Amino acid sequence: MKVLLLAGDFIEDYELYAPLQALEMLGIDVHIICPDKKPGEGIQTALHILEPGRQTYSERPGHPFDITHDFTEAAGNLGQYAGLVVPGGRFPEYQRYDSRVLDIIRAFFKDDRPVAALCHGLQLLAAADVLKGRECSAFPMCKLxxxxxxxxxxxxxxxxxxxxxxxxxxxxxxxPAIGVWLKSFIELLGVKVSVP
Incomplete structure (x- = not known):
């Protein structure tokens, strides 16, 4: 099984690494793509810290990460993917202006394939115009x-x-909800995980 994960500079570090590692642990092949980046080219992640008493999160540099798959090739062969992961961070705020990214999102919704979106990732879904009539959560600052x-x-x-x-x-x-979020996504993918 293959899953596509959208990424870009200043993606939230946890929201990239946790899904990647959890899905790989289950034997799922995760293809991580970024517009205008080739496999092996790096992106910078960010750690967004929710600190008590602060009005919003702070940002610190996260781990660097190398893109794993070609954006154009993946976009041209979306049928190979069982689901889509749309993390948050800052990359959704600029990629929501990229029609190629929005077309990928629309394709998954058109085919009713599982989509896991987290935090600011919902900005991309909003820009792709796939949320009309739906219910969803997002980072509180994305409510509008x-x-x-x-x-x-x-x-x-x-x-x-x-x-x-x-x-x-x-x-x-x-x-902080990554565990229950991934569990629900994995269930939608039809992957059975048994705990002895």
Whole structure:
């Protein structure tokens, strides 16, 4: 099974590495792509820290990461992917202006294939115009994006166990929910995980 993961400079570090490693652990082949970056070319991740008493998150440099697959090749052969992962961070704010990225997102929704979007990743879904009439969560500062796209924003008091699943879309507000977010996505993919 193959899954596509969208990435770009200043993607949230946890939201790249955690899905990659969890899906690989299950034997899923994760193809990580970025517009205008070739396999082996690097992107810079960022750590967004939710600190008590702060009005918004702070940002620190994360781990560098090398893109694994060719963007154009993946975009031309989307049928090979069982699902799509759309992490957050800062990359969605600029990639939402890239029609090639939006076309990829639209294709997954058109085919009703599983999509896992997290945090600021919902900005890309809003820009792709695939949220109309849906319910989803996102980072609280993305609530206006979600509502302007015609969706109902699902708010959670605590981030850690907060995930919302509707149809093919799994969404969550931020990286503290990665565990339950990935669990729901894996279930939508039809992957069975048994714990003794």
């Amino acid at each position: 994006d979600v509502e302007a796209a015609g969706a109902k924003y699902i708010d959670f008091e605590a981030f850690s166990k907060s995930v919302h699943v509707q149809g093919n879309l799994v969404s969550a507000p931020a990286y």
